[in-house]
Amino acid sequence: MKKKFREKVASILDAPVVAVSQEGYIELFSNTQAVVEGCCSILEYDSNIIKLQLNKSIAAFRGEGLFISSMNDSTAIIRGMIVAIEFSTM
Amino acid sequence: MFLVIWLRKILGYVKFSARGVFLEKFISECASKKIHIWGISRHDEYIDGFVLARDYRKLRQPAKKNGIRVFILQKSGVPFFIDRYHRRIGIILGCVIFILTLTVLSNFVWSFEVVGNNNVSEEEILSSLEEFGLKVGVFIPSVDVRKLQQQMLLKFDDLAWIGININSSVAEIRVHERIFPPEEVRNDDGLFNVVASEGGQIKRLEIYSGQPVVSVGEAVKAGDLIVSGIVEDPKGHSTIRHARAKVMALVPFKEDFSVKLKEEFTVDTGRVKKLHTLSVFGMKIPLYFSDKVDFENFYVEESIIYPSFLEFNLPMKVEKKVFVECEKSVREISLEEAKKMAFEKYSLFKGESEVNSEVITEEIFESEYILRCEGTILKDIAKEVKVETE
Numbered sequence: 001m002k003k004k005f006r007e008k009v010a011s012i013l014d015a016p017v018v019a020v021s022q023e024g025y026i027e028l029f030s031n032t033q034a035v036v037e038g039c040c041s042i043l044e045y046d047s048n049i050i051k052l053q054l055n056k057s058i059a060a061f062r063g064e065g066l067f068i069s070s071m072n073d074s075t076a077i078i079r080g081m082i083v084a085i086e087f088s089t090m
Numbered sequence: 091m092f093l094v095i096w097l098r099k100i101l102g103y104v105k106f107s108a109r110g111v112f113l114e115k116f117i118s119e120c121a122s123k124k125i126h127i128w129g130i131s132r133h134d135e136y137i138d139g140f141v142l143a144r145d146y147r148k149l150r151q152p153a154k155k156n157g158i159r160v161f162i163l164q165k166s167g168v169p170f171f172i173d174r175y176h177r178r179i180g181i182i183l184g185c186v187i188f189i190l191t192l193t194v195l196s197n198f199v200w201s202f203e204v205v206g207n208n209n210v211s212e213e214e215i216l217s218s219l220e221e222f223g224l225k226v227g228v229f230i231p232s233v234d235v236r237k238l239q240q241q242m243l244l245k246f247d248d249l250a251w252i253g254i255n256i257n258s259s260v261a262e263i264r265v266h267e268r269i270f271p272p273e274e275v276r277n278d279d280g281l282f283n284v285v286a287s288e289g290g291q292i293k294r295l296e297i298y299s300g301q302p303v304v305s306v307g308e309a310v311k312a313g314d315l316i317v318s319g320i321v322e323d324p325k326g327h328s329t330i331r332h333a334r335a336k337v338m339a340l341v342p343f344k345e346d347f348s349v350k351l352k353e354e355f356t357v358d359t360g361r362v363k364k365l366h367t368l369s370v371f372g373m374k375i376p377l378y379f380s381d382k383v384d385f386e387n388f389y390v391e392e393s394i395i396y397p398s399f400l401e402f403n404l405p406m407k408v409e410k411k412v413f414v415e416c417e418k419s420v421r422e423i424s425l426e427e428a429k430k431m432a433f434e435k436y437s438l439f440k441g442e443s444e445v446n447s448e449v450i451t452e453e454i455f456e457s458e459y460i461l462r463c464e465g466t467i468l469k470d471i472a473k474e475v476k477v478e479t480e
Contacts, residue, residue: 053118
């Protein structure tokens with residue numbers, strides 16, 4: 001798989017990819033909270049599945065009692081018991 | 091998170107419910123329009139969420155676009171609280187008066203705190219400060235702290251430094267007391283002689299300075315010169331000194347120690363009357379209806395209470411006067427007891443002096459036990475006397 005330009009620059013500069021990448025960035029706190037940065041919109045919202053559209057992919061959070069505790073134009077915080085995260089391309 | 095919660099409360103927020111088909115699209119569009127939504131919970135056909143009060147109107151456009159109906163479930167925060175009570179003039183007026191009173195009263199001194207004093211009493215310091223103008227209820231901007239400090243230092247020799255810090259309504263008085271150097275033993279302060287303070291036979295002489303004119307074994311009477319301050323050297327030159335000496339002499343004494351066999355004393359009956367006066371802002375408010383005391387014999391105990399709240403002294407004091415009823419009573423003292431008391435008096439008289447000889451006689455005269463003591467006692471009879479010279 002070819003490395004993208006931004007990722008190449010980050011690897012040359014020894015900088016974290018997160019700092020330069022426009023891709024989505026997910027931070028997990030155990031399996032109870034996920035902070036998703038770079039999300040564009042909600043595709044599906046249910047207590048068992050929350051599907052978010054990232055810049056160039058789709059992330060689906062599966063679990064129980066899931067809900068979006070906070071959301072703004074680029075970040076969403078998902079809480080609940082996360083069982084699985086699936087990724088797919090658009 | 092705590093800060094965020096408080097910020098939301100200050101700005102005000104709304105709990106809303108959105109019903110419709112394209113709820114996900116609605117949330118996404120709100121997010122893209124920078125409308126911050128939190129606490130979104132999904133139910134079967136609707137969602138609940140929170141939005142800042144100022145952003146609620148912005149929900150209208152994405153809702154209309156996606157065919158969503160938005161309802162307000164709950165309003166919280168300061169703007170809604172103010173809106174609810176803005177017609178209640180009394181509350182607003184009360185708040186304004188409270189703030190104004192607090193602001194005005196914080197410009198006056200209401201309590202004092204004295205720190206660092208040991209020899210100079212707190213009462214002395216406070217009464218002097220009052221004399222110079224710093225007292226309870228004084229307007230803070232009118233206080234010239236530097237001048238006050240100088241005046242206080244000039245008044246009290248015992249103070250090396252004084253600092254007056256007025257923090258809000260509390261005047262903190264910090265003092266440092268002067269540590270005086272030990273008294274210098276000087277010989278150039280004039281001519282001093284050592285004379286006998288009372289008559290007796292000299293038993294021991296300890297001369298620190300000066301020329302002795304009597305020797306051990308000689309008898310002296312009160313006022314006789316013992317050590318002269320004029321010292322003559324072998325060449326015949328005279329110098330003036332401050333004569334110092336310890337002169338231990340056998341001194342005769344004759345003393346009576348009497349104890350009455352019937353002693354009058356007062357006993358509290360247990361009846362008291364308390365009168366409290368509240369002193370606030372220079373005014374004295376009596377907290378009683380009548381100050382009439384029904385007792386014939388009584389004594390008064392006075393005290394001042396400084397009320398405090400959470401370790402802060404309140405700008406007031408309560409003067410407490412307690413009238414305690416008492417009655418006179420006569421107690422008979424047994425001879426044994428009287429004897430014991432008389433001997434206690436005698437031992438107090440003797441102190442640490444050495445008794446050389448003593449003759450003790452007892453007598454009972456008009457319901458009084460008398461212990462007659464006479465003899466000789468070994469004591470220091472030296473007395474320094476300044477001699478005026480031209």
